[in-house]
Amino acid sequence: MSAVSEAVSGMAANSEAPMPAVPLILDVNNVEVIYDRVILVLKGVSLAVPRGGIVAILGANGAGKTTTLKAISNLLRAERGEVTKGSITFDDHRVDNLSPHQLVRAGCIQVMEGRQCFVHLTIEENLLTGAFTRKDGKRAINDDLERIYTYFPKLKDRRKSQAGYTSGGEQQMMAFGRAMMSRPKMILLDEPSMGLAPQIVEQIFEIVRDVNQRENISFLIAEQNTNMALRYAHYGYIMETGRIVMDGAASALRENEDVKEFYLGVSGGGRKNFKDLKFYKRRKRWLS
Amino acid sequence: MSDAVIAKGDGDAARWRKALPALATLGALAAIVAAAMTGVIARGNLVYDVFIDPFIAIASLPDLFVQTVWEGFVAGVLYALIALGFVLIYKASGVFNFAQGIMVVFAALTLVGLYEFMDNAGLPAGGFLALLALVLTLAVMFALAVTVERVVLRPLVNQPEIILFMATFGLTYVLIGFGEMVFGGNPKVMITQALGLPTGVSDFAILGGRVSIQHLDVAAAIIATTMIACLAFFFQYTRIGRALRAVADSHKAALSVGITLNQIWIVVWFAAGIVALVTGIMWGARSDVSFALDIIALKALPVLILGGFTSIPGAIIGGLIIGIGEKLGEFYWGPLFGNGIETWFAYIIALIFLLFRPHGLFGEKIIERI
Numbered sequence: 001m002s003a004v005s006e007a008v009s010g011m012a013a014n015s016e017a018p019m020p021a022v023p024l025i026l027d028v029n030n031v032e033v034i035y036d037r038v039i040l041v042l043k044g045v046s047l048a049v050p051r052g053g054i055v056a057i058l059g060a061n062g063a064g065k066t067t068t069l070k071a072i073s074n075l076l077r078a079e080r081g082e083v084t085k086g087s088i089t090f091d092d093h094r095v096d097n098l099s100p101h102q103l104v105r106a107g108c109i110q111v112m113e114g115r116q117c118f119v120h121l122t123i124e125e126n127l128l129t130g131a132f133t134r135k136d137g138k139r140a141i142n143d144d145l146e147r148i149y150t151y152f153p154k155l156k157d158r159r160k161s162q163a164g165y166t167s168g169g170e171q172q173m174m175a176f177g178r179a180m181m182s183r184p185k186m187i188l189l190d191e192p193s194m195g196l197a198p199q200i201v202e203q204i205f206e207i208v209r210d211v212n213q214r215e216n217i218s219f220l221i222a223e224q225n226t227n228m229a230l231r232y233a234h235y236g237y238i239m240e241t242g243r244i245v246m247d248g249a250a251s252a253l254r255e256n257e258d259v260k261e262f263y264l265g266v267s268g269g270g271r272k273n274f275k276d277l278k279f280y281k282r283r284k285r286w287l288s
Numbered sequence: 289m290s291d292a293v294i295a296k297g298d299g300d301a302a303r304w305r306k307a308l309p310a311l312a313t314l315g316a317l318a319a320i321v322a323a324a325m326t327g328v329i330a331r332g333n334l335v336y337d338v339f340i341d342p343f344i345a346i347a348s349l350p351d352l353f354v355q356t357v358w359e360g361f362v363a364g365v366l367y368a369l370i371a372l373g374f375v376l377i378y379k380a381s382g383v384f385n386f387a388q389g390i391m392v393v394f395a396a397l398t399l400v401g402l403y404e405f406m407d408n409a410g411l412p413a414g415g416f417l418a419l420l421a422l423v424l425t426l427a428v429m430f431a432l433a434v435t436v437e438r439v440v441l442r443p444l445v446n447q448p449e450i451i452l453f454m455a456t457f458g459l460t461y462v463l464i465g466f467g468e469m470v471f472g473g474n475p476k477v478m479i480t481q482a483l484g485l486p487t488g489v490s491d492f493a494i495l496g497g498r499v500s501i502q503h504l505d506v507a508a509a510i511i512a513t514t515m516i517a518c519l520a521f522f523f524q525y526t527r528i529g530r531a532l533r534a535v536a537d538s539h540k541a542a543l544s545v546g547i548t549l550n551q552i553w554i555v556v557w558f559a560a561g562i563v564a565l566v567t568g569i570m571w572g573a574r575s576d577v578s579f580a581l582d583i584i585a586l587k588a589l590p591v592l593i594l595g596g597f598t599s600i601p602g603a604i605i606g607g608l609i610i611g612i613g614e615k616l617g618e619f620y621w622g623p624l625f626g627n628g629i630e631t632w633f634a635y636i637i638a639l640i641f642l643l644f645r646p647h648g649l650f651g652e653k654i655i656e657r658i
Contacts, residue, residue: 078445078543104546114539118534129534132527133546176543 017225022050025218031086031128043242056229059239065222071190073110090127104285105133107185115171117188130181186218193225205232351497362505364611365512371591371603373563378597379536380556383452387459391586396568396577399425401471418482429561437553478572508570590638596648613637620655
């Protein structure tokens with residue numbers, strides 16, 4: 001264990017270490033993922049989430065954010081992907097070879113990209129499917145349902161409507177609430193802002209912060225909306241083409257000149273004309 | 289908001305356009321009736337024979353009509369049962385299970401085969417032995433469900449549906465071969481009496497005639513209704529039932545919330561196996577148990593088209609419509625075509641319904657977002 005945390009702090013040596021004394025809930029160490037036995041997607045990714053923390057993975061399309069989350073939640077295998085190297089430790093246990101079902105029972109659940117609701121089930125039935133792995137009886141489940149409705153009052157109004165006919169924001173909230181129904185210790189949130197109005201995105205991140213503080217659920221969030229994610233996360237990792245290229249406390253990343261230029265769209269020299277941007281040859285890469 | 293749910297057929301204009309064929313049909317029928325009344329067309333004219341004559345026959349001998357409808361009803365209940373087996377599997381795994389028909393035969397053969405085997409081994413024949421055979425057959429169907437999940441479904445997870453469909457073709461031939469190897473190819477007789485199913489006939493005097501009703505048919509209707517009610521309850525209100533419907537909507541999302549696909553598939557195939565067993569008993573009791581029974585799978589196709597592949601009520605109503613429609617068609621319109629129209633008439637009924645309801649009477653609407 002100590003060797004692992006040393007490796008983590010060693011990796012993060014170029015910036016602030018992620019509070020080394022704090023115990024980790026998730027520890028991903030040098031993970032390599034290959035799809036279809038030939039396509040190398042993750043090239044040695046290491047990251048750590050402290051207990052009760054909100055950590056963001058940032059990066060452009062195809063950087064490997066979703067694959068990282070799926071490697072953790074073990075949904076990769078259903079897509080012919082495979083973790084070929086490295087180790088994943090959740091809650092002090094190795095979880096590389098658990099099925100998604102076992103992992104949900106252990107307390108780690110993923111909210112997939114693009115909502116993925118069960119369109120023909122009602123909102124309430126959708127939420128109840130989240131409790132599939134629980135064995136603590138109907139009463140506890142119903143109590144949790146009510147508690148989730150307090151976080152998402154909109155869902156309570158629409159509990160009887162078919163999920164397919166609800167709005168994108170409501171579906172995202174439903175997916176979030178459905179994950180909470182499993183009583184997780186940690187939620188992997190994949191691209192919660194996808195296709196939603198800025199106002200709704202803000203609402204969802206507010207709820208993330210709220211849930212994190214009140215329920216002590218840790219979050220690992222993959223996000224393209226760098227600005228929003230860095231406002232709510234404590235720590236951030238930046239990915240490019242299957243590697244982590246930079247990491248640091250969210251506040252430090254927000255101030256970093258490169259991050260500002262590439263992901264937040266502000267550069268030191270003021271706004272650039274679009275004409276000039278077009279001639280900007282290639283993105284700067286930090287490693288490799 | 290950029291998301292918009294597309295509902296088909298909005299607006300009055302669209303509704304009228306949809307109703308137009310129905311209105312035209314009604315108009316044409318009215319014209320024919322008027323023509324018959326005024327004597328423009330008479331017996332011997334094809335139009336008269338199709339549209340007027342059968343109805344005169346129905347009106348003049350109502351008891352015969354009731355008898356035909358009852359027979360159609362019983363056939364319909366059995367069709368509904370077969371269709372139900374398809375719907376269960378289609379809902380949970382999106383696969384059209386071609387092997388459902390052979391599963392019916394296989395279940396019935398196993399039941400009779402086990403009974404005969406134990407009978408020959410010296411156990412006393414009768415109700416207890418039949419019950420034992422029934423329990424053992426259920427165990428066999430469960431083993432079949434587990435095997436199918438392990439050998440067929442698990443290696444093919446996330447493959448296109450057409451591949452799974454072809455795999456069920458393969459399963460059909462495996463089951464036929466295995467069944468013939470174990471039980472031989474000779475037709476067997478269903479152990480109706482040992483199972484405690486009634487066999488008598490009751491006659492009722494109604495509408496100035498007599499209608500005779502087989503007790504076996506009544507039992508079939510009651511058992512089928514109970515089973516369908518149980519399944520509907522199971523699907524709608526239990527944890528596993530909800531998970532089944534969730535899996536039907538999205539495999540990936542179901543996986544992500546920790547639903548175990550493998551467990552769900554076993555449950556579904558086992559449920560389909562039970563349905564197959566009941567169908568096999570009921571069907572086998574009216575004819576003998578042989579591999580020829582597997583053509584009833586083809587009977588289920590029009591029922592499914594009519595009712596929608598995803599709906600349990602659809603399977604029931606569809607089965608009844610096809611069953612009754614088929615018997616009435618055979619009895620009243622059959623002579624016009626030289627009889628034997630039962631085999632294809634069901635498809636005509638299904639086609640006519642398809643014209644008006646492309647996803648079946650009760651099929652789930654495809655919800656799409658843009």
